[in-house]
Amino acid sequence: MSSKPKPRAAREQLRIVIVGHVDHGKSTLVGRLFHDTGSLPEGKYEAIKAMCERRGMPFEWAFLMDSFQSERDQGITIDTSQIWFKTQKRDYVIIDAPGHREFIKNMITGASSAEAAMLLIDAGHGIQQQSRLHGFLLNLLGIRQVAVVVNKMDLVDYSAHRFAEIRQQYTHYLGGLGVTPDYFIPISARDGDNMVERSTRMDWYQGPTVVEALDSFHPTTRPTDQPLRLPIQDVYKFDDRRIVVGRIESGRLSVGDRLMFSPSNKTARVSSIESWSTPTKPLEAQAGQSVGVMLDEQLFLERGEIASHETDAPIETNVFRGRLFWLGHEALKVGDSYELKLMTRSAPVTVQKIERVFDAEDLSEKAAVDVPRHGVADVILRSRGLLALDEGRDMARSGRFALSDGHNIVAGGVVSMEGYPDQREL
Numbered sequence: 086m087s088s089k090p091k092p093r094a095a096r097e098q099l100r101i102v103i104v105g106h107v108d109h110g111k112s113t114l115v116g117r118l119f120h121d122t123g124s125l126p127e128g129k130y131e132a133i134k135a136m137c138e139r140r141g142m143p144f145e146w147a148f149l150m151d152s153f154q155s156e157r158d159q160g161i162t163i164d165t166s167q168i169w170f171k172t173q174k175r176d177y178v179i180i181d182a183p184g185h186r187e188f189i190k191n192m193i194t195g196a197s198s199a200e201a202a203m204l205l206i207d208a209g210h211g212i213q214q215q216s217r218l219h220g221f222l223l224n225l226l227g228i229r230q231v232a233v234v235v236n237k238m239d240l241v242d243y244s245a246h247r248f249a250e251i252r253q254q255y256t257h258y259l260g261g262l263g264v265t266p267d268y269f270i271p272i273s274a275r276d277g278d279n280m281v282e283r284s285t286r287m288d289w290y291q292g293p294t295v296v297e298a299l300d301s302f303h304p305t306t307r308p309t310d311q312p313l314r315l316p317i318q319d320v321y322k323f324d325d326r327r328i329v330v331g332r333i334e335s336g337r338l339s340v341g342d343r344l345m346f347s348p349s350n351k352t353a354r355v356s357s358i359e360s361w362s363t364p365t366k367p368l369e370a371q372a373g374q375s376v377g378v379m380l381d382e383q384l385f386l387e388r389g390e391i392a393s394h395e396t397d398a399p400i401e402t403n404v405f406r407g408r409l410f411w412l413g414h415e416a417l418k419v420g421d422s423y424e425l426k427l428m429t430r431s432a433p434v435t436v437q438k439i440e441r442v443f444d445a446e447d448l449s450e451k452a453a454v455d456v457p458r459h460g461v462a463d464v465i466l467r468s469r470g471l472l473a474l475d476e477g478r479d480m481a482r483s484g485r486f487a488l489s490d491g492h493n494i495v496a497g498g499v500v501s502m503e504g505y506p507d508q509r510e511l
């Protein structure tokens with residue numbers, strides 16, 4: 086083999102989300118993953134160990150995460166939104182999934198567009214209500230690559246029987262939600278069993294370690310490879326020209342492209358692109374960039390419209406189904422009105438129908454006339470004017486929405502048009 090250093094190719098990245106009930110060992114798992122894959126900054130582990138000894142406290146892997154958090158709070162870490170670790174195969178970006186409200190907020194803003202998930206369960210406590218809810222939310226977000234990690238196996242004497250019991254229960258439950266986990270892995274995050282190194286204490290287990298499981302997942306479609314969605318944030322006028330400004334949420338855009346604006350259905354060609362992230366005027370731009378677009382015709386356009394290519398335009402409708410997670414204090418009822426927020430669009434909507442409500446405990450379908458706090462339901466929403474939107478499973482941004490009561494976000498939801506709209510209801 087040559088000893089010449091190879092040119093540095095861009096490493097593949099995979100975005101993962103780690104969810105689990107509080108205290109089931111999320112931070113421990115992440116701390117251990119960083120350490121065992123050799124991804125920690127040099128001296129970090131030793132520094133935290135020494136700090137624990139000085140203070141006479143037992144070492145906790147979670148302290149590593151706490152220290153990252155405090156560095157982030159102080160702005161020491163360069164990347165303030167994401168943390169990542171490396172395996173031989175690629176880099177992993179961990180997307181935080183803390184409390185309900187944050188999770189919903191991330192989900193709506195697209196920050197939770199994870200490509201794979203690890204669901205963490207405490208072997209002693211087993212499945213909790215939150216574990217069920219997390220499974221449900223992953224399904225809602227269309228995250229199909231899932232590894233269930235059964236943690237704290239040391240507390241159940243590394244029992245194959247206990248592991249099989251949890252696997253059976255959770256497989257059954259997730260199956261009901263349309264989620265088929267790729268793996269169930271028994272681990273002890275604290276001791277590192279089956280994380281990077283294969284455990285010698287669970288030789289009854291033949292499956293992959295956590296890192297092997299993660300490395301077997303595939304990158305999913307990147308936003309840049311999806312249809313163009315450029316929601317208008319603002320329209321500026323100067324001279325007799327107009328410049329349309331927004332962030333490209335998915336797809337690509339080139340000078341010369343014919344754009345269609347939905348729901349007004351006006352079209353025009355891109356005559357130039359202004360970008361704040363490049364020194365010269367670019368000929369093209371892609372998802373993630375904020376741009377100003379100069380058009381070859383003077384159209385009257387408003388904030389909230391979505392620019393796309395004519396051949397791949399969003400759905401236009403004034404009635405749609407949303408599968409939503411309800412956070413309001415009062416129950417959601419037919420006839421209630423809220424402010425819909427979908428990308429840059431705001432529009433009043435009314436609840437026309439509650440199709441089904443899922444039980445908060447086991448998420449089975451139940452008969453109900455309203456949706457209680459923290460309930461999940463399929464509802465039909467109607468607006469006066471036309472809305473432009475997408476199927477939420479496919480499009481992380483233009484297919485997800487929030488409802489506001491004028492002060493607070495009261496729901497997060499995903500557009501689900503399957504079998505809908507029924508033309509008679511339009």
Ligand code: GDP
Nearest residue numbers: 106107108109110111112113147237273274275
């Ligand atoms: P989080 O709230 O899900 O982030 O949970 P933490 O990572 O903070 O862990 C909660 C508690 O469980 C801590 O006291 C950990 O030391 C403990 N813990 C985590 N993993 C294991 C494990 O594999 N075995 C045992 N015995 N305890 C663990």
